[in-house]
Amino acid sequence: MATTLSKDKTRPSADSGTGFPHVISITSGKGGVGKTNVSANLAYLLASMGKRVVLLDADLGLANVDVMLGLAPQKNLFHLFHENAGLSDILYPTPFGFTILPASSGVSDMMDLDTGQKLELLESMDILENDIDYLLVDTGAGINDNVLYFNLAVQERILVLTPEPTSLTDAYALIKVLKAQHGIERFRVVVNMAKNMAAAKEIYLKLHTACDQFLSGVSLDLLGVLPYDQSVRSSVIKQQPFAQAFPDSPASQALAGVARRINAWKAPTQLDGNIKFFWKKLLFQE
Template identity: 40%
Template sequence: MSDQAEKLRKLVVDLNGGPYATGSLKPEKRARVITVTSGKGGVGKTNITVNLAIALSRLGLRVVILDVDFGLANIDLLFGITPKYTLLDLIREEKSIFEVLTDGPNNIKFLSGGSGVEELISLDRRKLRKFVSNISLLDKLYDVILIDTGAGLSQNVMSFIMAADEIILVTTPEPTSITDAYALVKMVSRRDRRKVIRVLVNKAETVREAEEVAKKLTVVSEKFLSLKLNKLGYILYDEIIIKSVKQQKPFCLSYPRSQAARNVFALAEALMYDSKGAEVELGAKGFIQRVLSFFGA
């Protein structure tokens, strides 16, 4: 771990403007924090997170994934990579932020959540400050932080949703999926109507079906909740997605010319060039501080 320790020392010097500062890391830089979530399980949320990370990386962005689906953390399974350490190792001060980040494909990094929430909120103030300081380093190292949450409306999930700058809400054409997605939007609207929510329709049979689902959700949300949703796009049903999961390799890598991969690359471009995405308020540090405040820590 000597190389990682050296990176950490150099980073601290850079942030403090020391004699070896390169000027490439700006103290005020904040990463764009995007939570990927869904009202119910089985909609492909985690698979989308993994492949979207690859697509954003292909566009030249530095991307890290935080897997905070503490019950069913499976980013590592989709990558086919077993992480040595998890968020718990960082919380317990046994490893640094550099050591707990696992290398993924295309220069992506990911951090497995493990079962860290309960332990996180019970930390004393000194350990909390150190933890926040560690997480805040992600602002300097990455452009985009994708937060893969659990599905549903639990307190844990809603805390990570409300703490992010932006939300990607994944739904499918199934009536139960649309209903649960609307329930999540309703929960968000009660807490903050200014939250940027982008609707992504997955597993649609046709473009028309995807557009109808997105329209239905946006119209109902604006009419009854006074909350305007943004349509991010869609991923059409593609059998190669199932194949790639079995192979434990993201389809954007194993089948880059497939329909699903083309859809994801289009989503990444739409996300990158959306003007609203440029309004980064919190960054990694603000995100984790807000999460902790929701838990009363």
């Protein structure tokens, strides 16, 4: 399905001072923490606020946003890189109020983009610049090249973890690599599937303490805590965002609070030396 995002000229773009959208990654050190579910539901909640949202499935070899939402796009990023499709051919409007940019699943040569493909993606994203308020980037898990690349290319990083020791150690590993190798120091944290607030705060404080002790300069802001909620699993089976299917559930209410906090973020006033957008005109800006 080819599409062109509608242009609502009565509404300014998210960053009215610069004309640029907010670009935010949702990332994690390990799989199984609910990162993609958080991404899809944040997209739904921001769209419900009247924002123009695109969700990029950046887990390029193991993509599953479309499956989670019960969608069947005909084209994805594989077709951009290998079959000369344009971005407008790939963008897929969902019935949930936001658009997805799907990737492929089970295609091994999508696991690591080469430099030319990265530049091709940067250039192709130009068409979105004036038409969206938020680009949410659902990265893969871990510290492979694609995960690092997408985390470098955004303005804000939301790190999802759960109250489990392996989630904590893998989240720390991702922060360490981004800090040590690329100078990234600011992260927002969402603790997911928390049995109670005490457990959530304990895992956050452990991560904060480790970063404070061994990674000087790293800033960790607790953006929200999402409780363990059976309705989340039920919505996955229904292939529907839990914030839509069960809007009054504890997880939906907690994530709605996260979405409101994100919507209150001010536009950045300067770049810090990394690629902060996907758009090529910033690629060469100092």
